[in-house]
Amino acid sequence: MDKTNISKPSLRRLPVYLSYLKTLPPSTRTISATAVAAALGLNEVQVRKDLSAASSSGGRPKMGYAVEELIADLEDFLGYRSTKEAVLIGVGRLGGALLSFKGFEECGMRIVAAFDNDPTKIGGRIGDVHIYDIRDFPAVCQQQGARIGILTTSPEHAQMLCDLMLQNGILAIWNFSTAHLEVPENIIIHNENLAVSLAMISHDLEEMMGKQKQ
Amino acid sequence: MDKTNISKPSLRRLPVYLSYLKTLPPSTRTISATAVAAALGLNEVQVRKDLSAASSSGGRPKMGYAVEELIADLEDFLGYRSTKEAVLIGVGRLGGALLSFKGFEECGMRIVAAFDNDPTKIGGRIGDVHIYDIRDFPAVCQQQGARIGILTTSPEHAQMLCDLMLQNGILAIWNFSTAHLEVPENIIIHNENLAVSLAMISHDLEEMMGKQKQ
Numbered sequence: 413m414d415k416t417n418i419s420k421p422s423l424r425r426l427p428v429y430l431s432y433l434k435t436l437p438p439s440t441r442t443i444s445a446t447a448v449a450a451a452l453g454l455n456e457v458q459v460r461k462d463l464s465a466a467s468s469s470g471g472r473p474k475m476g477y478a479v480e481e482l483i484a485d486l487e488d489f490l491g492y493r494s495t496k497e498a499v500l501i502g503v504g505r506l507g508g509a510l511l512s513f514k515g516f517e518e519c520g521m522r523i524v525a526a527f528d529n530d531p532t533k534i535g536g537r538i539g540d541v542h543i544y545d546i547r548d549f550p551a552v553c554q555q556q557g558a559r560i561g562i563l564t565t566s567p568e569h570a571q572m573l574c575d576l577m578l579q580n581g582i583l584a585i586w587n588f589s590t591a592h593l594e595v596p597e598n599i600i601i602h603n604e605n606l607a608v609s610l611a612m613i614s615h616d617l618e619e620m621m622g623k624q625k626q
Numbered sequence: 627m628d629k630t631n632i633s634k635p636s637l638r639r640l641p642v643y644l645s646y647l648k649t650l651p652p653s654t655r656t657i658s659a660t661a662v663a664a665a666l667g668l669n670e671v672q673v674r675k676d677l678s679a680a681s682s683s684g685g686r687p688k689m690g691y692a693v694e695e696l697i698a699d700l701e702d703f704l705g706y707r708s709t710k711e712a713v714l715i716g717v718g719r720l721g722g723a724l725l726s727f728k729g730f731e732e733c734g735m736r737i738v739a740a741f742d743n744d745p746t747k748i749g750g751r752i753g754d755v756h757i758y759d760i761r762d763f764p765a766v767c768q769q770q771g772a773r774i775g776i777l778t779t780s781p782e783h784a785q786m787l788c789d790l791m792l793q794n795g796i797l798a799i800w801n802f803s804t805a806h807l808e809v810p811e812n813i814i815i816h817n818e819n820l821a822v823s824l825a826m827i828s829h830d831l832e833e834m835m836g837k838q839k840q
Binding site for chain 1 (some may be wrong): 710
């Protein structure tokens with residue numbers, strides 16, 4: 413299956429299908445694209461197309477998809493079954509929340525080490541993750557062979573720490589800081605910007621309240 | 627200015643422009659769309675269009691935008707200058723991280739109350755926010771006139787708590803739980819799903835590593 417041909421909006425929907433399928437009772441052996449679309453309030457044609465792009469087993473007419481197989485296909489397509497190592501810099505409240513989040517392992521990511529410069533944090537652990545001195549970053553990161561770097565620091569130091577990550581084998585930066593980061597073209601960057609989400613919500617809310625006034 | 631005509635991708639970029647503009651030294655009095663585009667690695671035509679949609683003052687040929695005015699226009703367009711009250715349910719690690727996040731107020735959102743059912747948390751506060759018993763939700767939420775509800779609970783109780791929010795005047799749900807929520811059509815819902823972000827990163831990473839092997 414060619415994974416590179418799928419569109420970004422389709423890719424965004426796959427984890428949503430997956431988490432829905434996992435909530436189904438074990439008695440539900442098969443499910444149709446129509447039923448998935450109805451449950452999630454999505455367009456049926458779109459759901460059918462998404463599922464057939466991601467599932468090699470394919471749905472059978474009238475029968476639909478075997479739920480267990482479809483879950484396996486989606487997990488496989490999304491790379492959940494091959495573990496990717498990640499490191500995290502910045503063990504503040506948000507960093508701590510991510511370190512204790514149980515959902516990453518089932519998505520195929522394992523945080524193998526965390527880093528901070530606060531002596532009261534260094535040497536401790538959150539969940540299963542040890543907190544190292546940021547000065548040990550090059551040695552630990554390279555030894556662990558991590559490819560994903562999670563950045564949960566204040567914006568002032570974000571670029572410097574991003575550069576440190578890239579110098580030590582990190583290929584994808586998951587940026588939770590509000591800083592705009594400059595990275596070479598071949599590096600993957602994913603900005604998790606709460607201000608952007610909030611802007612979307614505020615905009616929709618103002619529009620809705622404007623309509624109610626009319 | 628008609629705020630409802632702007633596209634979602636444009637709207638997503640506005641906070642990014644804004645945070646970039648705020649990093650400029652005070653000596654930078656004016657800036658062109660070209661310079662903004664170059665700094666952020668974006669398409670120049672797109673940036674020009676986005677800025678002219680959001681700014682009433684407008685850029686002058688050769689001069690560009692007055693930075694201070696452009697910041698004010700963007701903040702105004704994004705609704706950062708009118709405060710919207712929000713409540714939060716679920717004071718776990720993620721909830722706690724959001725309560726102590728300093729960036730929301732400057733985006734025009736103020737968390738006025740938090741709720742949990744854990745007796746060791748009830749009565750406490752994080753930052754300036756008091757933590758109430760979830761049983762007091764209807765009274766407190768209505769009294770505060772909150773319109774945004776932030777949901778940071780485990781997925782099992784998310785739908786029930788979402789319904790509770792909607793029964794008490796909440797119009798927009800910011801869902802950080804991994805649950806799929808059913809809401810009436812007129813309600814705004816914004817899902818903050820880390821699994822979706824991770825799927826995007828994993829996909830790009832596998833694609834990149836596949837290319838390197840070839």
